[in-house]
Amino acid sequence: MPDAPIDLRSDTVTRPTPGMRRAMADAEVGDDVYGEDPTVTTLEREVAERFGREAALFTPTGVMANQVALRVLAAPGTEVVLEAAAHIVAYEAGAHAQLGGLQFRTVDAPGGTLTAELVRAALRPPSFPYTTSALVCLEQTSNRWGGTVYDLDTIDGVRAVADEAGIGVYIDGARIWNASVAAGVPVDEYGRRADALMFSASKGLGCPVGSIVVGDRDLVDEARHWRRLYGGAMRQVGVLAAAVRYALEHHVDRLAEDHANARLIADVVAAAQPAAVQPATVATNMVYLDTGEHLASDLVAALGTEDGVLVGSMGPHLLRLVTHLDVDEAACRRAADAIARRLGA
Numbered sequence: 001m002p003d004a005p006i007d008l009r010s011d012t013v014t015r016p017t018p019g020m021r022r023a024m025a026d027a028e029v030g031d032d033v034y035g036e037d038p039t040v041t042t043l044e045r046e047v048a049e050r051f052g053r054e055a056a057l058f059t060p061t062g063v064m065a066n067q068v069a070l071r072v073l074a075a076p077g078t079e080v081v082l083e084a085a086a087h088i089v090a091y092e093a094g095a096h097a098q099l100g101g102l103q104f105r106t107v108d109a110p111g112g113t114l115t116a117e118l119v120r121a122a123l124r125p126p127s128f129p130y131t132t133s134a135l136v137c138l139e140q141t142s143n144r145w146g147g148t149v150y151d152l153d154t155i156d157g158v159r160a161v162a163d164e165a166g167i168g169v170y171i172d173g174a175r176i177w178n179a180s181v182a183a184g185v186p187v188d189e190y191g192r193r194a195d196a197l198m199f200s201a202s203k204g205l206g207c208p209v210g211s212i213v214v215g216d217r218d219l220v221d222e223a224r225h226w227r228r229l230y231g232g233a234m235r236q237v238g239v240l241a242a243a244v245r246y247a248l249e250h251h252v253d254r255l256a257e258d259h260a261n262a263r264l265i266a267d268v269v270a271a272a273q274p275a276a277v278q279p280a281t282v283a284t285n286m287v288y289l290d291t292g293e294h295l296a297s298d299l300v301a302a303l304g305t306e307d308g309v310l311v312g313s314m315g316p317h318l319l320r321l322v323t324h325l326d327v328d329e330a331a332c333r334r335a336a337d338a339i340a341r342r343l344g345a
């Protein structure tokens with residue numbers, strides 16, 4: 001039987017581990033729409049505590065978590081400041097415009113990092129005839145910019161500008177646990193700097209489903225209303241919440257292995273093809289590769305069909321590789337060798 005492919009397209013492709021499946025099978029459940037699923041309630045309480053906030057809300061997806069949070073934080077017709085390639089702008093099917101009535105003020109930020117200066121320049125003056133700036137969104141880690149991490153000073157700078165303007169700060173923290181592990185910053189440091197944030201359990205933490213919004217009690221209550229409106233209020237969902245509780249206990253510290261494997265891939269590829277990647281830019285579990293004269297789509301096809309290595313194309317000459325708990329060091333080395341060979345061909 002041929003080896004299973006080495007799947008580096010995303011950290012969303014993981015399958016629940018045997019331990020996680022056992023935790024799911026054993027979960028106590030009830031109807032969460034009645035507030036009667038003890039596992040969901042416990043998870044939401046534990047997550048809120050870990051982020052130093054009052055409350056949390058379990059949602060089916062990261063896209064829904066972002067949507068319900070933004071519904072609370074920015075009224076229809078107001079403007080939200082984001083980095084131009086942010087997931088909320090680029091990959092959420094236009095949901096925030098269509099369903100939330102929001103206008104985006106996108107900012108080209110070097111390396112994908114919004115700074116206090118960039119945010120200040122993007123805010124509208126609070127006078128006629130300008131539209132109203134309502135919110136700044138940061139992405140931790142930044143997906144399109146290679147898993148880079150906002151440091152606390154930069155977040156503080158953005159927060160200060162937002163406070164001056166009397167507007168909110170939201171963190172799309174789909175991979176905030178990767179940031180926390182890479183930077184050695186406990187997640188409550190992020191939690192108390194934002195009006196609200198979300199993280200995804202279905203990415204590096206290895207769960208099949210789920211994202212969680214964190215914030216004040218009032219904000220979360222209102223987000224719960226929007227979750228219902230979007231069709232995301234779920235019933236005996238403790239089986240999924242149990243997976244998240246398991247992951248928070250067993251799969252956080254090990255994210256460091258994913259980061260080391262991402263760096264390994266970059267090192268191996270750069271040793272053969274220095275123009276493809278600068279290993280020092282790999283901060284967490286993502287590697288972006290410049291394919292030079294090769295078309296990324298050709299490489300994706302050849303790697304997939306001939307080498308059993310699955311990677312994503314993020315542009316005509318750009319590949320994305322994401323490490324996760326289903327690919328070990330040996331698999332990453334094999335994948336990197338195959339990629340280096342093809343880039344050199």
Ligand code: TLP
Binds near residue numbers: 011012062143
């Ligand atoms: N990102 C996915 C794709 O949609 C691109 C991936 O493979 O990286 N915020 C950020 C920063 C994300 O990267 C993602 C998913 C989401 C939100 C949405 O999460 P889901 O897919 O659970 O709705």
